[in-house]
Amino acid sequence: MSILGNMFFMFVVTGYKRTSNSTLRYKVRDVNHGRKTAGKKGYITASRKYVVPVYYASVPKSKKITVIAKKGINTYKSANLTGKAKHYKKGVRLTVKKLVKHNLTTRYQLSNGKYVTANKKLIIAGNY
Structure with missing residues (x-):
């Protein structure tokens, strides 16, 4: 990105x-x-000054992420983001269990076992 x-x-x-x-x-x-x-x-x-990855590549130290997408995000039952489980509104804080790689992207597995995107345009690491 x-x-x-x-x-x-x-x-x-x-x-x-x-x-x-x-x-x-x-x-x-x-x-x-x-x-x-x-x-x-x-x-x-290719300068890091202008180009950064779209997806997070590690679990935040606090193990917390905050939804920043205007319309919120969905959680899913599998890492390929199928089987919609629940919708979270902007501002909700979620606890991350681990990072999962899926094709060219990464997903976060939450403490409840569900999956969300690790896209920096939709979530932010930490409590905000």
Whole structure:
């Protein structure tokens, strides 16, 4: 994911390449649904100053996450996010048991055994 000001642009990294002066660039596909650029391919900088992962890669030290999505999030019975279990509104704090990898993404398994996304646009680590 790339952050520019308050705007978030999401890409899937499909490869990488170095420029003539050895600067690393990511080859990406745009996954911003509903935009003119959706599905287009190109290169972006690989600098951590501008590009950060969309999904959390570890369990927060506090083992707590807070829902920040305007419409809330759902919990599911399985890590592939099928079998909807419950809906949580924005601001609800949840306790995380562990991080589970699923394809190119990560999920959090909650203390009740249900699963939620680890997408930074929908949840935030800690109590807020």
